[in-house]
Structure formats: C-alpha cells, structure tokens
Amino acid sequence: MSITTNQRESAAERVYRSVKADILTGTLSGGQLLSEGEIATALGVSRTPVREGFLRLETEGWLKLYPKRGALVSAPDMHEAVHVCQSRYFVETGCIRAITAPTSDVRRRADVVAELRASLARQRDLVTAGDLAGFAAEDTHFHRTFVDAADNPILSAFYETLRERQQRMVATSIGRPGSDVPAIIDCHSALTEHLEAGDADGFATTLANHLMTVHRIDLPGVTVPGVSQ
Template sequence: MSKTYSSADHAYREVKERILTGVLPGGELISEGEVASDLGMSRTPVREAFLRLETEGWMRLYPKRGALVVPIPVAEAEHVAHARYVVEVAAVRAVAVRDRTALIAALRASLDRQRADAEAGDRERFALEDTDFHRTYVVAADNPLLAGFYDSLRERQRRMNSLALHRGATDMAAIIEQHAELADLIEAGDADGFATALVAHLSTVHRLSLSGL
C-alpha cells in the first residue's frame, strides 16, 4: 500500500509540475496510459494523481477519453493579479517606514540571478526567480497573514509567469527592467510610485486590463 501511495504522490508531483511550467499546456488532453508509460509505473497511481489534480482544479476528467488540462481562465488571471496588487502594495507600504538595507540587497541579488537565467535562456528557472522576487518584499513586511495568503497564490502565479514567458508576449530582459524599477521604488520608499509601476508590470506581462487599480 505504501508503494502505491508513494507512486501516486510521485505522479501527482510530476504532472502538476508539468502543468505549472507549461509543459502540459491548458487545453491539452492526456491519458493515464501515456503518463504511466512515461513515468514507468502502472495506471493506478496515475489515476489517483489525476483525481487529486481534478479536485484541486488543475484537470477535468473524461471517462474513456482522458484528462483535460484546465486552461487559465481570463477571470482567474485577473483575480490573481488583483489579489497580488493588494498584498504587494500593502507590503511595500509597510516596509517603506523601516530600514530596507537587507531587503534591497536581497532584491538586487535576485535581479542578478534573473539576468543569469535570461542569459542562459532558462525560462523555467527564471519563472521561479520571478515569483520569488515579488515574494521577497512581501515577506519583508513581517506580516504572516499577508505572507500566508500570498503563498496560497504561488502556484497560480508561477503558472501565469511560465505561460507569459512561453508565449513570448514579454521577453525576460523587459521583465528584468520592470523588476529593477520596482526595486528602485522600494529602495526610495515610494509606495505610490510602486503601486503605479506594479499595475503596468502585471498588465503587460500577463496581457491584462486591470481596471480599477
């Protein structure tokens, strides 16, 4: 039994990672047999993984046809962006009245890693670093409720980042330039300027019209 559950957990992590990174794009129909063969296991743990992913909203199962990878709904992308805006701006307003030396050093280090990932053409590592860049100043606000809520968005945020990079809507150099601007505004303690720049950043990267922000 432990082997079955271990295999199911492995299948779950593998398939979910492929969804988050865009290897399995939204709208693609896959079968238990294909995944089982690829992972070198039986269909039973894959079926369990698919059921778990369906419960979480990543897949929609169709008996005898396969599993559909659920695309990111436009409304969900907008909701995630709006939620991020609220949390990130609140965090920056909090850190604006504190010593930001360590935070700015961490953001500059992240920018260096982003440049290295862009130079290497590693889009998946860049997408992760992108997500962590924004999380850095949220955590710096030292509000566990804000950080916890923000982390609940992490997987959807990562998937949106990967999608934006894969479709070529915004190149990594442009994203880095926008991140550098956000870091400069945080360093200056300019929360209002940060809020304006964040709306522009989220709108261009994710092709969204963020009305009301």
C-alpha cells in the first residue's frame, strides 16, 4: 500500500510535535544527538517523515542537522537566556503597572488574582506529584495570565513568541542540581500578593530577583531597588 501525501505530512507533524515537546520539557537536552532510525522506531514511522520533522525543527532553531550522523539538539546559550528574561521583565512589569494604575478596573484585578491563586494551587499539586514538566508549563501559564490581563493584544502576541523558549528555560533550570522549586512557588505567591496590593514597584523587585535566581543570570538594564547589577 502506498503512503499518501497527507499521511506522510501527518507522520512528519507527529515527529515534529513529539520531538519538540521532548525538547521543551527537557526530556531531550541540549547537545544530545538524535538518530533518525531511533526516532522512526520509537514513533512507528519511516525515516522520511522523521527527516521532514527534523528539517522543520532545524528551521526553528531547535536542532542542527548533520548528514548521515543525525541531529543535535541545540543548547540555549547564556545570551538567549538573558534576552528572554529581559524581554519578559519589561513586558510583565509594564503589564502590572497597567493593571494597577489608578484608572484600572479593581474588579478585573481581583479576577486576575483569583486566577493566579488557582494556578498556585495547581503548581503545588504538580510538584507533589513530581510532574516537573507539567510545572514548567504551568509556570509559563502563570506569568502569561497577568500579561493577558493588561488587555494589550500587541504585547500578548509578542509575549507568546517567548512562550516556548520560556518553557524550555524553566524546565532546564528546575532540572539542575540544587534547584528549589518550592522557592519558585513562594516567589509566585509574593508576585500575586504584590498585584493584589497594587504594589507595582514591589512586583518589579520580586520579579527581577525571581528571574535572576531561577535562571542564574544577571539582567543588564534592570534597575529596581534591591537588585544588583
């Protein structure tokens, strides 16, 4: 039986999504070499859709292909981590200032706080269950919640472009020896309390320390009280 174009595309899509999910959750780490044959066997497909999926992942920067050898998972460098966290800091703090402005909707802020507290509960449950990949995804959702609450579609669209890198960075950071996931949840709780109190400056300070501590980086250009440069 011949394989149709649609079937081949479907298989390639499955390869793409499966390998990408493993990269984003840290199951596949930077520097790991992938074999077309091993992926094909694991997913029950031929090498052709694996090759097509790999090409798409290389285009997006997740893999580096080496003919006849396989594909190397690209490792995020320190510059990327700094740039992502800088972008997140400026977008997230800007959105918080909009949400806490004197003219903002107090009831809407209360709704956002309730959403964040629900996310905190899910984070604790995920940690208790030992689901760090799920926690990384929920962490990304937590921060996205107050960005979307600012009701600025341009900022939300830009922030969405950071989502996958953000999720992978969190998964990588919490997978390191010595990482303190409960402390991350404590910081998320503090961020929620700052929002509830309308304390945008306190939120900015906590967020900067949070990003630098979790990802073990400095944030050039971020000047808030209590944050070293």
